[in-house]
Amino acid sequence: MDAKREITIYDIAKEAGVSTATVSRILSNSAGVKQDKRERVQALIEKYNFRPSALARGLSETHSKVIGMLCPDVRNAYYANLFMECERTAFENGYTLVLNNTFAQESLEIAFMEKLLEQRVESLIVCGGVADWRPLPERYAKSLERFAKRVPVVVAGKLDIEPCHQVYIDHAQAMCAAVRHLLTLGHRRIAFMHGFTYIYQTQDKLQAFQETLQEYGVTPRAEYMINAGEFDEQAGLLGMKRLLCLPEPPTAVIAMNDLMAAGALQAVLRLGYAVPGDFSIIGFDDSIITELTEPNLSSVHYDYVHYGKALIQTALCAMNGTQCARDQVIPFRIAVKASCRKIDA
Amino acid sequence: MDAKREITIYDIAKEAGVSTATVSRILSNSAGVKQDKRERVQALIEKYNFRPSALARGLSETHSKVIGMLCPDVRNAYYANLFMECERTAFENGYTLVLNNTFAQESLEIAFMEKLLEQRVESLIVCGGVADWRPLPERYAKSLERFAKRVPVVVAGKLDIEPCHQVYIDHAQAMCAAVRHLLTLGHRRIAFMHGFTYIYQTQDKLQAFQETLQEYGVTPRAEYMINAGEFDEQAGLLGMKRLLCLPEPPTAVIAMNDLMAAGALQAVLRLGYAVPGDFSIIGFDDSIITELTEPNLSSVHYDYVHYGKALIQTALCAMNGTQCARDQVIPFRIAVKASCRKIDA
C-alpha cells in the first residue's frame, strides 16, 4: 500500500495556480474571490474529493466544534432518547456530539472528562451517573469544577455546583402528580418502589411521595416504601414480590422508572393477578418500554425533544457568552395508558 | 469574562525553563529526560491542569485517534448494544468512538460521512441503515467506496462492496435454527412476520424460512409469511392480528426482531389467548426487550461483546495494515425463554 498522503489545501492551491489563502476563502465561502478561480478550485476539490481537515481548522480557529456528553449507559432508553435529541440539535448547529458511556463509575467518568478536555470539546453535557450521587464524591466534584472553569458544563439533572448550568425535571412535582393520579383513581394503599437512596432522584421522590400522601390525609406506610436496590426490571420484579407478600398489599404501585415498572408487572402477572384489574402500576420516563408490555404502562412523560434541545441550546448560549438562565425545568405530564384503573375507595 | 487563552506546552516550557521539546517528551512519557526536569514539568502540568490539545497532536502526528460509527437509531437496543461494545474496545485501544444517528436517511448518512471524513476519523464502522438496502442506492455505494479509499470501512452486516471489511450474522442460518427450534417443539403451522423486503435481512430470512420448512417436509404457506411494513412493535401487533384472523391461524410465529415479537405478544394477549399456551412466539436479537414482557420472549441471541469487539478489532487491524479476514461471521444461539412451548403434532 503506497503511503498516500492526504490531499491538502496546498495541493489544490498549487494545481489551481492560486494561493492557499484563496482556496481557504473559497472553502469558507467568503466573498471577494473572482468567479473563474472559484470555479477552477471547486473543480479540483471535486476531482480529488478534498475535505479540509477539521484538526487543522480547529487548531487554527481555536475551536473544535465538538461537544462532549457523558451518560452511564445508552442502552437505557432514557439516555438514548436524550442523546438522540442532543445530537440532532448539535448537528443542526454545526457541532458534533461525542458520547461516552461511563457505567456510573467514578474513575471512568473522570477519565472520559480528561479525554474530552484534550479533545478540546467546547462544552460538556453530563447526564446522570456519578452526578446523581448524594453526597457527591469530592474528587468528582473537583473534576467537574475544573472542567467548568474551562468550558461550559450543562448538567441534565439537579447538581447545584456553582459554575454548571442545569436542566432538570422536578422529580418532586412529578412524583406528586403520579401520587395524585392514583389517589384520584381511588387508591389509598399506594406503594413506592425505588432503588438506592444515594441517588438524589430517589431521595426527592421518596420525600414527595410521603408529603403528597399526607397532604391528602393518607398516612404513608413504611412497608409500602421499598428499596429494591438496582433500578432494573429484575429489581422491580423482586421488589414487587415482596409487596405482594405483605399481609395487606397495596392496590397501586409507583415504580422509580419504566424498567422497574415492567418488572413489577411481570411479578404480578406471574402470581396470577391482573393489571390493572388487581393492581395498578405506574412508572417514570415514558420510554418505549411502556409500549412493549401488556397492558401498556402508564408513566410520567418528559418531553425529550424539548429536554435535549434545552441542553444543547444552553450549552450553545454559554459558549458564545450569551446570558442564559442557569436553571431550567423540563415539563412533564402523566401519560395515561392501560396499567392503572379506578377502584372504589 | 476575560479572554483566557488555553495553557499551552509553550507556557509550561517557559515557566519550567526548558524547551517545548522536553515538555513534549515528558507528555509522551518517552525516556531520556532527566528526573529533575521531569518533576518540575509534571508539577506545572498539575498546577495548571494542563492537557495537551488532541487537535494539535493529531495534526502533527497526522492521526486523530478517532473512529466513526454510523447507525440508524441508538434507541434501538440492537444498535445500543453494538455501540456500547465498540466504544469499550475502542477506548481500551486509545481511540474515541463518535456515533452518528442517521435514521436510515440516505442524505443524512452521506452528510455524516463527509463530516467524519473532515474529522479525519481513522476508520468507519457502518451499522445498518441504508447499507442494508437492496439494491444499494448508487450514490450511497459511491460515497462508501470513496470513504473506503481513504480509511478502512468495516460494515456490521453483509454488504459485499469490495474494499469494505464486514462482520455479520448469518441470518439464513439463524432463521434456520429458529425454524428448527419450533419444528422440534412440534409446531407445523409456523408463520414468519417480517417487514420491508428491500432490507436484505428480510430477504435472507424469508428465503431460509421457506427452505428450512421444505427441508423438513412442511410446505410454506403464503398467508403465513406476512410483511408488516415497519420493524417496530406496532407493526408486530398489527401483523399478528392479521395472522389471528386467518381461518387456520399458525401455532407459532417467528418475528423479525424482538420489538415485533413484543408487539405480536400484545396482540395475542389482547384477544384473550395465552402465550405460550395457545401460540408460541420467538424473536431475534435477544435484547433487553425479551426480559420485559410476560412471558419473557425466546429469541435468537448474538454475542454482542464478541460482535462489537470484532468490529473494532478489524478496524484496528486494517488501520495498521495488518492482514485480516475481510469477512467474519458472528455466532448465535437460541436463547430459550418462556414464549414457546411443545405441542402435540
Next chain:
DNA sequence: TAACTGCCTGAAACCGCTTGCAAGAATCGC
C-alpha cells in the same frame, strides 16, 4: 496623466504539538 479607490490576491505568521538533527553535557575505558 497623476492621484485615488476598491477589489483581488498572495506572502507569511500563527494555532499547539511532535520530532529529526546536531550540539553540549555527562559518563566511560584505559
Next chain:
DNA sequence: GCGATTCTTGCAAGCGGTTTCAGGCAGTTA
C-alpha cells in the same frame, strides 16, 4: 586526564488550515 560514547537537550521545521496586511491592478476623477 583525554578522547570516545552515550545521554540530554533545544532548535526549528513541519502538520494543514485561517487570517492579517500590504501590494497589484483596473477603473475613476480631476
